[in-house]
Amino acid sequence: MSYLEYTVKSTPSGFRKFLYMNWPLTLLLISVASAGFLMLFSVAGGSWTPWAEPQMERFGLGLTVMFIIALVPIWFWRNMSVLAYLGSIGLLIVVELFGTIGMGAQRWIDLGFMRLQPSEVMKVALVMVLAAYYDWLPSHKTSRPLWVILPVILILIPVFFVLKQPDLGTSILLLAAGGGMMFLAGVHWAYFAAVIAAVVGLIATVFNSRGTEWQLLKDYQFRRIDTFLDPSTDPLGAGYHITQSKIALGSGGWNGRGFMQGTQSRLNFLPEKHTDFIFTTLAEEFGFVGGITLLILYGLIIVFCLVTALSTKDRFSSLVTLGIALNFFLFFAVNMSMVMGLAPVVGVPLPMVSYGGSAMLVLMAAFGIVQSAHIHRPR
Amino acid sequence: MKPRKQKSQGLAYKRLPRRAFVLGGLQAVFIGGLAARMRYMQVDQADEYRLLAEENRINIRLIPPTRGRIYDRNGQIIGQNSPSYRIVMVREDAGDVDAVIARLSDLIPLTDDEIERAKTEMRRSAPFLPVTLADQVTWEDISKVAVNAPALPGVTPEVGMTRQYPRYEDFAHVVGYVGPVSDYDLSQIEDPEPVLRIPRFQIGKVGLEAKQEISLRGKAGAKRVEVNATGRVMRELDRQEGTAGADLQLSVDADLQQYAQARLAGESAAAVVIDCETGDIRAISSAPSFDPNLFVRGISVADYRTLTQDNYRPLANKTVQGTYPPGSTFKMITAMAALEAGVIGPSNTVYCPGHLKVGSRRFHCWKRGGHGTVDLETSLKRSCDVYYYDVALRTGIDKISDMARTFGLGIKHDIPMSAVAAGLAPNQDWKRRVHGQEWLVGDTANASIGQGFMLASPLQLAVMTARIATGRSVSPRLVRSMNGVEQPSGAGEPLDVNPRNLEQVRQAMWTVSNDRRGTAYRSRIIADDFRMAGKTGTSQVRNITKAERAAGVIRNEDLPWERRDHALFVSFAPYDKPKYAIAVVVEHGGGGSKAAAPVARDIMLQALYNGTPPLDAYPVADRDRIKELQKKLEGDRRPKARPSEKDRA
Incomplete structure (x- = not known):
């Protein structure tokens, strides 16, 4: 085989x-x-319903999707990348027009058996479309302004729609x-x-827009930022989530309170304990040891994605794997x-652990692509 | 699928691993940061967060102690705790508070005051805390609420304990009453116990309830409960029982007290019966009285106005708080002072022409023509004033004042009731100190017959009489035992006076009610075992001017009530072996022999016979009248038709 040519x-x-x-x-x-199943079992008060069992079924489905x-x-x-991208934009438009409203935002399409x-x-x-783009683009053009603007537009179109939901x-x-x-x-x-310079400028602008007619964020978003910056100002209101989350996490200590013994989650001091704040429950019940273990598992997933990415000579495979890992x-x-009080409460679930169908399925599908890249890597 | 060529890559391809490592490195740093943060929170600050978590979940709930009960000397209940029904509301369960309250007020009577207070309390307290909407609710209203429960979310009936006084008016002044702790109460107490902050916790406001508050209240217990985020109790972790308040047994005999109260009815009067041997207060009645239960549940403005606007002052406890010029009942003290000073002997006489010139002023005897030649016995028997002017001037006020204190006047007795007055036994020093004036001989003359500055409460007069009767410094005892522990007796030490002198005075007192010419002869006891010795008193509340005296002193009956003389009588019986001493004061009652002595005699007999006395203890002439009275009082006393406990005012 000649240089960079392979079958x-x-x-x-x-x-x-x-x-x-x-x-x-x-x-x-x-x-x-599995850690997720365990925690969902725990927050349901030692019951497979209503969360752990559906979650296991979905994970089974996700695993199948990944293999396929x-x-x-x-x-x-x-x-398929461009098609996937255009399809997703289409879905975003559909959700904008017909989506189900929940939690003050228009985010879902109800498919009947699941919410997408x-x-x-x-x-x-x-990630796929950008990987395909840079795979297609001759490398010497990568940094030319025109060829930089194009992916920026690809990024900004979905961002615009998602921001409108608002999310x-x-x-x-x-x-x-x-x-x-x-x-x-x-x-x-x-x-x-x-x-980065522009973002800093933008943040300043956003904050200055507050209270004016052209206010760029919704009031609740501003309040979340306020609360994040100083949760103690409103410990029973908006700051309640962060305060209680920190208490739960900190009280876990080295070994944790024991499985199903977390008082903060069991007595409902923790909000959204089966979704966004599930890590807090884990950290409360299994302590620092449990939290660090999960963190290491996550870290290893990134590492193995990195290994896949670097061991392939295919540029698309590398980029898509790294992009999925980054995601x-x-x-x-x-x-x-967020749960440790380092970021505002933005409603991002813990991947693979939080209860929720579509996020897990999409992630498993994404890892399917990573697996495909691994299996089909040029050797 | 046909294998295909992969695209050739350029410089950017070489750049990718480098960039991947940079990005991977950044991720690793971030993960490290998360781990460090986790370590900081879960290892370094774990204890603080653990504490916060415990504070979150563990609530300490006070268990209010059961208030001690109050009994009379025979175990009859005077103050007890009875179940009371109230309606509470939990804000977070109610949803629309206003609507629910509106629906509730259609069902049961709710005053605007109650609603307003409840709403204010709800705004202040946590949403899951029950707030009382209506207290002392009838059983009927409770059932109405229970039946309509589905329409009244967050509203629940609750059973609590409230104080109840089954003897109503009889013990209002002795025991007082309890009421919910007010903000003012809290501000008066230094470092108040947490139990006082329980909403509607009752504490003693007046009387024994207030004075023995600490013993009666007991110690609050506490339970630690686990609550969830909404404050609902999930389970009890542990419990520390408190101690119930001490049960108090009074020295008072409830039946005698009831009799005395009934006997005084219609007058503004006070009567105190003391056991000479122990100092036990057997009866201590102030009339008119009021129903303390009204105050427990919160008295209405109208009822309160009725009580405060009454000329007879039902709220005042005349037995310990009211002080009166003792009048002639003080003459024993003057006599004792003179005898002890050696100024007179029992057989020395004074001539009474009806007046005595003291300095430039003429002091009159109550009897216009005078008593003629008077010795000690006659002076007390017929209550000659001039005799006492004369011997007092020879004895000097300071000795008389000291003697008064020896017999318990002018000093505050230690008795757990509200506003116990010290009275006044003045001397030269006192007048200089308080009035900045020299003591005048005229003051001594006034003091010798218990007028002028001299003031004593009915309790003090009863103590004085008991001390005369026994020669010991008897002191009053109201609480006989606390939680079964006998309290120190008030028998006292022998007085520092010559017993023979005291015997002279007692003999003279015997003649007051047993000699045909004694001022209280008509109110004598003829049962030989129970012969009574006493002394009448009539104390002026106005000055009789020279002009009036010249024209003839206006008779009491012709004066407006509030300017009439106070009627007093003190006595002890049986004469040979004194058992009880009594003092009766009838405000503006006129003469002591007419208004006070019969009352005292009736109460005394009631005490001596420990129930209704036989008619043959009374003088023959009185028997028909007494029979009527006994029948009437019996009718007044039982059965008492009372509104049901649960009826709300």
């Missing part, structure tokens, strides 16, 4: 593909999901994931410096920062 003759075929899967990654995902996607060659998924959250799908589709948390995650993709693709660092990282990093 896929060496890639496994048929059921042998299973053997070439990234098995450590699969096992890590199963472990993390993994078996399909990665170049098929690359070819298009912004979740968009996270993966965006500040997800739009920031989309921005961060898109920016991360561009960074990985090798866009000149000066662009990032400029953007995954942003997911748990934002959630954990």
Whole structure:
């Protein structure tokens, strides 16, 4: 084979593909999901219903989806990228027009058997389309302004729709994931410096817009920011969640209060304990040891994605794997920062652990792509 | 699928691993940051957060102690705790508070005051805390609320304990009453116990309830409960029982007290019966009285106005709080002072022409023509004033004042009732100190017959009489035992006076009610075992001018009530072996022999016979009248038709 030319003759075929899967990654995902089942069992007061059992069923479904996607060659998924992106934009428009309203935001499409959250799908589709874009783009053009503006537009279109829902948390995650993709693709660092400067400027502008006619954020978003900056100002109102979460987490101590012994969660001091604040319950009941263990599992998932990305010579595979890993990282990093009082409460669940169907399915599908990239990597 | 070529990559491809490592590194740093934060919260600050979590979940609830009960000397209940029904509301369960209250007020009577107070309390307290809407609710209203429960979310009936006084008026002045702790009460107490902050916790406001508050209240228990985020109690963790308040047994005999109260009815009067041997207060009645239960449940403005505007002052406890010039009942003290000073002997006489010139002023005897030649016995028997002017001037006020204190006048007796007055036994020093004037001989003359500055409460007069009767410094005892523990007796030490002198005075007192010419002869006891010795008193509340005296002193009956003389009588019986001493004061009752002595005699007989006395203890002439009276009082006393406990005022 000549330089950078290879065939896929060496890639496994048929059921042998299973053997070439990234098995450590699969096992890590199963472990993390199991931790989730355990916690959902605990917060339901020692019951498989109403959360743990449906969650297990969904995880089973997710695992199946992952395997199916993994078996399909990665170049098929690359070819599907633009379609996935356009489809997701379509879904975002649909949710804008017909979506179900819940928690003060228009986020879901009710499919009957599950609620689809298009912004979740968009996270993966965006990574895919950007990976495909940079795979297609000759590398010497990467940093040219025209070729930088195009992906920026690709990023901003979904961000615009998600912001309209309104879902500040997800739009920031989309921005961060898109920016991360561009960074990985090798866009000149000066662009990032400029953007960071602009963001700082924007934040200042947003804060200055408060109370004026052109107010850029909803009042509740401003209040969340206020509360985040100083939770003690309103310990029984808006700051209640963060205050109680910190108490629960801190009171876990080294070993935790014991399985199903967390007083904060058992006595309902913790809000949203089965979704956004599930990590708090885990940290309360299993302590520092339990929390660190989950953190390490998450870290290992990132590491194995990185290994996959660096061991493939296919640019799309690398970029999409790293992008999905970055997405995954942003997911748990934002959630954990939130429950530890380091970030505002933005409604980001803990990946693979929090109760919720569409987020988990989308993640499993995304890991399916990572698995596909691993199996079909050029050797 | 046909294998295909992968695209060739350029410089950017080489850049990717580097960028991946940079990004991976940043992620690792962030994960490290999260781990450090977790360590900081869960290891370094774990104890603080644990404490906060415990504070969250553990609530300490006070268990209010059961208030001690109050009994009379024979175990009859005077103050007890009875169940009371109230309606409470929990704001967070009610939803629309105003609507629920509106629906409730259609069912049961609720005053605007109650509603306003409840709403204010609800605004102030946590949403899950029950707030009392209506207290002392009837059983009927409770059932109405129970039946309509579905329409009244958050509203529940509750059973509590409230103080109840089954003897009504009889013990209002002795025992007083309890009431909910007010903000003012809290401000008066230094470092108030947490139990006082329980809404509607009752504390003694007046009388024995207030004075023995600490013993009666007991110690609050506490239970630690686990609550969830909405404040609902999930389980009890542990419980520390408090101690119930001490039960008090009074020295008072409830039946005698009831008799005395009934006997005084219609007058503004006071009567105190003391056991000479122990100092036990057997009866201590102030009339008119009031129903203390009204105050427990919160008296209405109209009822309160009725009580405060009554000329006879039902709220005042005349037995210890009211002080009166003792009048002639003080003459024993003057006599004792003179005898002890050696100024007179029993057989020395004074000539009474009806007046005595003291300095430039003429002091009159109550009897216009005078008593002629008077010795000690006659002076007391017929209550000659001139005799006492004369011997007092020879004895000097300071000795008389000292003697008064020896017999318990002018000093505050230690008795757990409200506003116990010290009275006044003046001397030269006192007048200089308080009035900045020299003591005048005229003052001594006035003091010698218990007028002028001299003031004594009925309780003090009863103590004085008991001390005369026994020669010991008897002191009053109201609480006989506390939680079964006998309290120190008030028998006292022998007085520092010559017993023979005291015997002279007692003999003279015997003649007052047993000699045909004694001022209280008509109110004598003829049962030989129970012969009574006493002394009448009539104390002026006005000055008789020279002009009036010249024209003839206006008779009491012709004066407006509030200017009439106070009638007093003190006595002890049986004469040979004194058992009880009594003092009766009838405000503006006229003469002591007419208004006070019969009352005292009746109460005394009631005490001596421990029930209704036989008619043959009374003088023959009185028997028909007494029979009528006994029948009337019996009718007044039982059965008492009272509104049901649960009826709300």
